[in-house]
Amino acid sequence: MNNTIAALLVGVTLALSVSAQAHTDEFFESVEAPHGGQLRMTGPFHLELVATGGDLTVYVTDHADNVISVDGGLAKANIENGSTRTQVNLHPVGSNILRGSGAFSLTPSTVVVVFMKLPNQDGYAARFMPLKPKGKQGENAPSHADDAGPHHHHHPPKH
DSSP states (O other): HHHHHHHHHHHHHHHHHHHHHHOOOHHHHHSTTSSSSSSEEETTEEEEEEEETTTEEEEEEEEEEOOOOOOOOOOEEEEEEETTEEEEEEEEEETTEEEEESOOOOOOTOOEEEEOOTTTTTEEEEEEEESSSEEETOOSOOOOOGTTTTTOOOOOOOO
């Protein structure tokens, strides 16, 4: 009996760790978010941020994209534009929706950090760059043009 439970637990743990690794920021940038926002994973949740001038909407789901109730939840967003920080409180406005508005502007380099605390859950934070151009994964990502493959020419050091 106990062996079955142990095997079950191992199976569940493996399934969880595999799915957690698949949900990197790069993974989320490659999939279309349900509401056209930016997706991030934090703890057991997926957060999708839809940001427009002055308004922030966060949709909360679990890893299987099931709606998570945000009733009684607290959330806030820090909008960082260089050294300027604006804090916006987010309030539950629907089954899994948190919304808030404030006086802030968004640029491609704006960082929005969302902190969320749901009843009987730990607090979680997720970092978004809502206007970051899609497809540019990172300035230092190696491009295929730089990859000469196995034909590297090694020049002896000049003395």
